[in-house]
Amino acid sequence: MATIYEVSELAGVSLATVSRVMNKNAKVSEKTRDKVLAAMKELDYKPNTIARSLASNRSDSVGILVSELRGLFYSQIMSGIEEVLRASEKHVIIAAGHSKETEEIDGIEFLISRRCDALILHVESVSDDYLIELSKGPVPFVLINRHIPEISARCVSLDNEQGGYLSAKALLESGHRDIAYISGPLWKMDANERFKGHQRALAEFGAHYDETLFFEGDYAETSGEEGLSQLLNQNKKFTGLVCANDYMASGAMSKAREHQLDLPADLSIVGFDNIIFASHLYPKLSTVNYPLDQMAKATANWVLKTVYNQKIEKVQNLFQPEFIERDSVVPVQRR
Amino acid sequence: MATIYEVSELAGVSLATVSRVMNKNAKVSEKTRDKVLAAMKELDYKPNTIARSLASNRSDSVGILVSELRGLFYSQIMSGIEEVLRASEKHVIIAAGHSKETEEIDGIEFLISRRCDALILHVESVSDDYLIELSKGPVPFVLINRHIPEISARCVSLDNEQGGYLSAKALLESGHRDIAYISGPLWKMDANERFKGHQRALAEFGAHYDETLFFEGDYAETSGEEGLSQLLNQNKKFTGLVCANDYMASGAMSKAREHQLDLPADLSIVGFDNIIFASHLYPKLSTVNYPLDQMAKATANWVLKTVYNQKIEKVQNLFQPEFIERDSVVPVQRR
DNA sequence: CTGTTAGCGCATTCAC
DNA sequence: GTGAATGCGCTAACAG
Numbered sequence: 001m002a003t004i005y006e007v008s009e010l011a012g013v014s015l016a017t018v019s020r021v022m023n024k025n026a027k028v029s030e031k032t033r034d035k036v037l038a039a040m041k042e043l044d045y046k047p048n049t050i051a052r053s054l055a056s057n058r059s060d061s062v063g064i065l066v067s068e069l070r071g072l073f074y075s076q077i078m079s080g081i082e083e084v085l086r087a088s089e090k091h092v093i094i095a096a097g098h099s100k101e102t103e104e105i106d107g108i109e110f111l112i113s114r115r116c117d118a119l120i121l122h123v124e125s126v127s128d129d130y131l132i133e134l135s136k137g138p139v140p141f142v143l144i145n146r147h148i149p150e151i152s153a154r155c156v157s158l159d160n161e162q163g164g165y166l167s168a169k170a171l172l173e174s175g176h177r178d179i180a181y182i183s184g185p186l187w188k189m190d191a192n193e194r195f196k197g198h199q200r201a202l203a204e205f206g207a208h209y210d211e212t213l214f215f216e217g218d219y220a221e222t223s224g225e226e227g228l229s230q231l232l233n234q235n236k237k238f239t240g241l242v243c244a245n246d247y248m249a250s251g252a253m254s255k256a257r258e259h260q261l262d263l264p265a266d267l268s269i270v271g272f273d274n275i276i277f278a279s280h281l282y283p284k285l286s287t288v289n290y291p292l293d294q295m296a297k298a299t300a301n302w303v304l305k306t307v308y309n310q311k312i313e314k315v316q317n318l319f320q321p322e323f324i325e326r327d328s329v330v331p332v333q334r335r
Numbered sequence: 336m337a338t339i340y341e342v343s344e345l346a347g348v349s350l351a352t353v354s355r356v357m358n359k360n361a362k363v364s365e366k367t368r369d370k371v372l373a374a375m376k377e378l379d380y381k382p383n384t385i386a387r388s389l390a391s392n393r394s395d396s397v398g399i400l401v402s403e404l405r406g407l408f409y410s411q412i413m414s415g416i417e418e419v420l421r422a423s424e425k426h427v428i429i430a431a432g433h434s435k436e437t438e439e440i441d442g443i444e445f446l447i448s449r450r451c452d453a454l455i456l457h458v459e460s461v462s463d464d465y466l467i468e469l470s471k472g473p474v475p476f477v478l479i480n481r482h483i484p485e486i487s488a489r490c491v492s493l494d495n496e497q498g499g500y501l502s503a504k505a506l507l508e509s510g511h512r513d514i515a516y517i518s519g520p521l522w523k524m525d526a527n528e529r530f531k532g533h534q535r536a537l538a539e540f541g542a543h544y545d546e547t548l549f550f551e552g553d554y555a556e557t558s559g560e561e562g563l564s565q566l567l568n569q570n571k572k573f574t575g576l577v578c579a580n581d582y583m584a585s586g587a588m589s590k591a592r593e594h595q596l597d598l599p600a601d602l603s604i605v606g607f608d609n610i611i612f613a614s615h616l617y618p619k620l621s622t623v624n625y626p627l628d629q630m631a632k633a634t635a636n637w638v639l640k641t642v643y644n645q646k647i648e649k650v651q652n653l654f655q656p657e658f659i660e661r662d663s664v665v666p667v668q669r670r
Numbered sequence: 671c672t673g674t675t676a677g678c679g680c681a682t683t684c685a686c
Numbered sequence: 687g688t689g690a691a692t693g694c695g696c697t698a699a700c701a702g
Contacts (some may be wrong), residue, residue, distance in 0.1 A: 003678095003680085004680060005679075005680090013688075013689085014688065014689045014690075015680080015689090016681085016682080016688070016689060016690080017687085017688060017689075018680095019680065019681060019682085020681095020688085023681080026687085026688095027687065028687070028688085029687060029688090032687080046444060046448055047680080048448060048450075048678085048679050048680070049448040049449050049450075050385055050388045050389045050394075050448070050449065050450045050678085050679080051678070051679030051680045051681090051694090052679075052680055052681075053385045053680090053694090054383075054385050054386050054678085054679080054681095054693095054694050054695070054696090055679075055681040055693080055694055056680080056681055056682085057681095059385075068414065069410055069413040069414035069417050070410050070413075070414035071407075071410060072406075072410075074410070075404055075405050075406060075407075075409070075410040076405065078404040078429075079403065079404035079405035079431075086431075091430065091445055092429070092430075093428050093429070094413075094427070094429045095426065095427075096417055096421075109381055110384070110426055112381070113381055113382065113383060113384040113385070114384050114385065115383070115385045138336070221615060250612070250615040251615065253615070253617075254614070254615050254619075257617070276556065277612050277615075279589070280556060280588070280589050280612075280616065281616070281617070282588075282592070282616070338694090338696085339695060339696060340695075348672075348673085349673045350673090351672070351673060351675095351698085352671090352672060352673075353696095354696065354697060355671095355672085357696095358697085361672095362671060363671070363672085364671060367672080382695085382696080383694085383695050383696070385694090385695080385696090386678090386694070386695030386696040386697090387695075387696055387697075388678090388696090389678045389679070389694090389696075389697090390678055390695075390696040390697040390698080391678085391696075391697050391698080392678075392697095671702105672701100672702085673700105673701085673702080674700085674701075674702095675698100675699090675700080675701095676698090676699085677697090677698090677699105678695105678696090678697085678698105679694105680693105680694090681692105681694090682691100682693090682694105683690105683691090683692085684689105684692100685689085685690080685691100686687105686689080686690100
């Protein structure tokens, strides 16, 4: 592979000049520029990004850390970010943290060591303190789907509590009072807040919260299936079910049919996230919209604005969920 | 951030020694190693990956190029690869090619410029010749979901033709003869081969292929909806529908219900890919399994074996599809 | 086993 | 506007 040195030789200029035409900043006479360009073309010269990063301490790439590479949720984050960054000729470097503290830290350090200009983090296991400390370091970062008051300007998050409230409310307004809940892992902030919102709605409507009608899943479809099975096996009556995400709702729906339940007549279900498949389930799943795409784009814009000094209007930090009514909730049946 | 130089100073050794303990290869006495380790810890030293890559021409990271960051298909590829690579302490750098030639080339060059030790490519627009040429270059790569005879050792692919054959066969064996087809973009190799397999099955069963019962979609759910609408609006009878992927099948199912069709009685449907949601659709979608996860892992193993010289049994190049029977196909109804 | 010496390919002062 | 010199942080011979 050709180096800048060979180009400069072929063009008959110094390597500093070649560097200048590459970076378009300093002034170079049109004639020399053309000579250099021609030489670059002839040698099929490709700048070595690594060397450039080392010398300039920039990399034109931003690091993304997600919990998993798998699944619609994270792919939405990644693609949303990549789309806006790509438009500004920035690249992304992606790592996965697998919701484990050591791996999350590992991932962050990897991204930093690759000299990412900025980081966009979806982290769940690392402590607030760690992140606050990190914010004092030299590498700028934004958090997606997490809110830490001390560094709230770097957080782009959803009002999960309100989302939990909305999903329960939809059921309550349809007359349901016996409502089961399949939760995400409660140690995760979002799962916790969604559940709190759920309880707030219940209280507001004077509905009793029955703790035996609760199952803590892990956000995967399978735990939706498992959850519903367990709930059903108690032989306690419930006419409504809220799941803390659409994946689990989907699993619960499959399992409900296995138990010969007629959906939605026998059981009204609501999900959370509004992943694209929600509207392709049968019955079409009523759910809470998680404007992930916009949020992902917001984090990317934060980076463009903060790190690359692009003039961008204010970046929105807190997003509001919205209930999406479809076909999976019907008024409670009187017998 | 501390550099290797500061560490060597604090530890009272040369910087070469520090480098040695970092890379664990050359022999260092236990005593000096401990001194160095202590110094590293005290300074919270983090090696600069960039500098290391520049000096060693390695990066311990492999580049992945997928068409899109969005969607279950690609997230399966990425996560499958990352899982096995991570276990060997290799990192991944991901770029998206958006199925456009210029962007795919761009992505490949970016990954190369970041000094990836190897590349795993899911490319669709770049020509065979380009790839054959690339294979003569210094950067090793494997292709996933594409077969090029000249470099078949670097290809991990699925027998898509056979998959297309299997999906049609399932319908044919259930007595269906009037079968509509919603295809992927025919310029894409896989879509093309799936369609060929479809026709082979038709011919084998002596079923007539009606070209008005064909719709070329783009693999997205929306084109499944659109496709079914168009097919239905012709007022031609068909009792079976094969979709070239599950996403489109899902869209078609939603649309079928809008048209008051009773599934699967009025229309038997088969998909392709067996993405996780296929079994959560209603009726559960019969489809062709695409062992993407295994294939992704195979590419990663190819890299470990070929590039990092790990001893790994032979990597499988050609994978076979398999029909997964669920509930969306029923014997044709006689009236 | 350990230290010295050169670069890796490029950006960036500083002169001219 | 252009060139020469220096260093980014680290690896890799080569000596000792």
